[in-house]
Amino acid sequence: SAVISQKPSRDICQRGTSLTIQCQVDSQVTMMFWYRQQPGQSLTLIATANQGSEATYESGFVIDKFPISRPNLTFSTLTVSNMSPEDSSIYLCSVVADTDTQYFGPGTRLTVL
Amino acid sequence: GDSVTQMEGPVTLSEEAFLTINCTYTATGYPSLFWYVQYPGEGLQLLLKATKADDKGSNKGFEATYRKETTSFHLEKGSVQVSDSAVYFCALGGGNEKLTFGTGTRLTIIP
Numbered sequence: 001s002a003v004i005s006q007k008p009s010r011d012i013c014q015r016g017t018s019l020t021i022q023c024q025v026d027s028q029v030t031m032m033f034w035y036r037q038q039p040g041q042s043l044t045l046i047a048t049a050n051q052g053s054e055a056t057y058e059s060g061f062v063i064d065k066f067p068i069s070r071p072n073l074t075f076s077t078l079t080v081s082n083m084s085p086e087d088s089s090i091y092l093c094s095v096v097a098d099t100d101t102q103y104f105g106p107g108t109r110l111t112v113l
Numbered sequence: 114g115d116s117v118t119q120m121e122g123p124v125t126l127s128e129e130a131f132l133t134i135n136c137t138y139t140a141t142g143y144p145s146l147f148w149y150v151q152y153p154g155e156g157l158q159l160l161l162k163a164t165k166a167d168d169k170g171s172n173k174g175f176e177a178t179y180r181k182e183t184t185s186f187h188l189e190k191g192s193v194q195v196s197d198s199a200v201y202f203c204a205l206g207g208g209n210e211k212l213t214f215g216t217g218t219r220l221t222i223i224p
Contacts, residue, residue: 001159031209042202042214043157058211092156100145100164100207106156 002027002097004105012111013083020079021108023093028073033102034066037090046091049076083112115140119203119215126193126222134188134218136177136203145207146170146179146186151200151217160188164207195222 003026013019023032031050035043046066047055055068069077080087088111094102120135138146148160148170161170166181175190186203200219206212 033211042216043212045211048211090156094157094212096209101147101159101162102206102212103159104149104157 001101002029002095002103004093004095004103006093006105006108008108009106010109010111012113015084015112017083018079018081019083019110020077021091021093023076023078023105025074025095027097029095029097030073031096032070032076033094034068034076034078035092035094035104037092037107039088043092046078080110083110085112088112115144115205115213117203117205117213117215120218122200122217123219123221126220128195128222128224129192130222132188132190132193132197132220134201134203134220136186136188136215138184138186138203138205140184140205140213144205144210146177147204147206147212148175148177148186148188149202149204149214151202153199157202160201193220193222195224198222 005024007022034046037043045058046061047057049055049068049070051070067079090107092107094104116139118137145164147162149157150160161172163170163179169178177186177188200217202217203215204212
């Protein structure tokens with residue numbers, strides 16, 4: 001398995017501002033994923049982040065809105081830019097371990113006013 | 114594309130009742146199947162998984178069998194407890210591919 005931490009655990013932000021979420025893993029991993037969980041909804045993949053290459057975004061998500069960094073094999077950041085109330089969600093990172101299993105961080109609960 | 118159809122919730126049961134949460138899937142290839150659980154205010158935890166047809170995943174009294182012929186991965190538990198109250202997500206994927214999730218089923222167990 002993998003132990004994943006996220007910072008911050010929650011935040012309340014004003015519209016028009018940006019928030020950077022950090023994801024730290026206790027072991028080196030190739031693939032990291034960022035998901036969004038809107039209130040009462042399931043999880044939707046935002047992007048896949050490989051170390052040393054540009055993140056790959058899913059349909060409906062763009063780099064200008066959700067820039068991602070992946071500077072090494074244990075760390076990644078997701079920025080939510082120019083926020084609006086519609087961005088209020090839980091943001092989760094995950095990694096692949098044990099060959100084919102994704103493990104998730106505890107999530108960052110974002111509220112945009 | 115791949116998809117997961119999950120039993121609509123919410124589901125409310127009495128303690129010690131039998132639980133079934135239905136999950137069916139559509140996929141190309143032979144994905145692994147997963148059940149994740151999300152307790153109130155927390156992230157997702159892996160509950161169990163199965164990687165090939167006829168595999169049975171089990172954990173904490175929960176079981177699910179990978180049924181290729183019916184494209185199903187139903188979650189069962191013989192006797193639920195109040196502490197099992199959570200949201201349960203069925204998902205498919207595997208390897209370095211993204212997970213495709215069902216809509217989630219909110220389970221409430223009353224004493």
